[in-house]
Amino acid sequence: MSSAVRVLCLSLLVLLGVAPAANAAEGWALAPAGGGRPSFYGEGAPGTVLEDAVSVTNRGAVPVTVRLRGPGVTLADGTLRVPGRTRADIPFTVTVPAADRTVEIVARDADDRERSVRIRLRVVLPELSALTVEHVAVRGDRIAYELVNRGTTTLVPKLAVRADGLFGRPVLDRAPRTLPVDLPPGSRTKLTEPWPERPALDAVDVRLTVTAGGGASDTAQVSVRFVPWGAVAGAAGLLAAVVAVFAVRRRRRRRRRRPYDGEVADAERPLVQAELTGAGT
Numbered sequence: 093m094s095s096a097v098r099v100l101c102l103s104l105l106v107l108l109g110v111a112p113a114a115n116a117a118e119g120w121a122l123a124p125a126g127g128g129r130p131s132f133y134g135e136g137a138p139g140t141v142l143e144d145a146v147s148v149t150n151r152g153a154v155p156v157t158v159r160l161r162g163p164g165v166t167l168a169d170g171t172l173r174v175p176g177r178t179r180a181d182i183p184f185t186v187t188v189p190a191a192d193r194t195v196e197i198v199a200r201d202a203d204d205r206e207r208s209v210r211i212r213l214r215v216v217l218p219e220l221s222a223l224t225v226e227h228v229a230v231r232g233d234r235i236a237y238e239l240v241n242r243g244t245t246t247l248v249p250k251l252a253v254r255a256d257g258l259f260g261r262p263v264l265d266r267a268p269r270t271l272p273v274d275l276p277p278g279s280r281t282k283l284t285e286p287w288p289e290r291p292a293l294d295a296v297d298v299r300l301t302v303t304a305g306g307g308a309s310d311t312a313q314v315s316v317r318f319v320p321w322g323a324v325a326g327a328a329g330l331l332a333a334v335v336a337v338f339a340v341r342r343r344r345r346r347r348r349r350r351p352y353d354g355e356v357a358d359a360e361r362p363l364v365q366a367e368l369t370g371a372g373t
Contacts, residue, residue: 120150120158120174122199122207125181132211137218140188145181146197146209150174162197164189165211188213217244221306223275228300228314235285237300237312241275247304248274253285255298263291268303275304294318 124132125145134142146167150156153176160167160182168183184197192215198208222243229236241247249271255264264287273281285300295317303309 119152119205120148120156120201120207122158122197122209123147123149124209131209133214134186134188134211135214135216136188138188138190138215141185142188142213143183143185145183147179147181148172148174148199149179150176152176156201158199158201160197160199162186162211163195165195165197167197186211186213188215191215219306220244221247221304221308223247223249223302223304223308224310225300225302225312228298228312230287230290230298230314230316231284233286233288233290235287235298235300236282237285238280238282239273239275239302240280241277243306243308244277245306246274246276247306247308249302249304249308251285252301252303253298254301255287255296257291258295263294263296264289264298268301291318292320 123129123146125147132144132146134144136142146160148156148158148160155173155175157171157173159171161170162184164186166185172180172182174180186195192213194210194212196208196210198206200206220243222241224240224242226238226240227236235253239249250268251266251271252268253264253266254262257263271283273283275281290296295315297313297315299311299313301309301311
């Protein structure tokens, strides 16, 4: 094989090897504007509006027309024509949702070829400590209640309990102590507090005070009356029996004083006498 033929074959091989790479390099691409980012990332409180821009790069010599869309994304241009060897930057806005979310901006050309780029949105909530104590009730020898974390941070609550009797004297007074629970944001937890030494007969106002880090606190109160119903029932039964005995005795005395039927006293009997008129028969 002559040297000229060898050079021609080598040139063809080089061209065949380079052509696919050149074809692959041509076309168009979609990426975050500014370069250096494979995708978008944004964070903020729910409802925060974020601004950025996406780039459509046409590497070919022929103009390309693309349509862009994205759920929750507002684009400055939904359809645009990008000349050859040109890059176009399209501004857009996106609103931070209530929870972490990933969306995509999708671009499609006239031949239905698609490119996409992701937007990862992270919710950042301001630190807020807030809680409430609810549904306080005395059941048996326990105080039932519910704690609700209404803030954005996990709370470790402390509980103080006080109960004042009928005359204002405390029948229960417990200093604040840390509860063995963690309250995640938005959680509701049912708890009980033992009270084995509760009074047998009294009218009591029970007050629960709950505190936690960050200044979170709340107080709830319930009024309850303690009555020994067994003793009351026994006393009521005894009283009813005494009243019944007196009633029977009273009826008997009345019957003894009442005269017999058909009996009329002599003083009350009418005197019947014949009347002389002087008329002859």
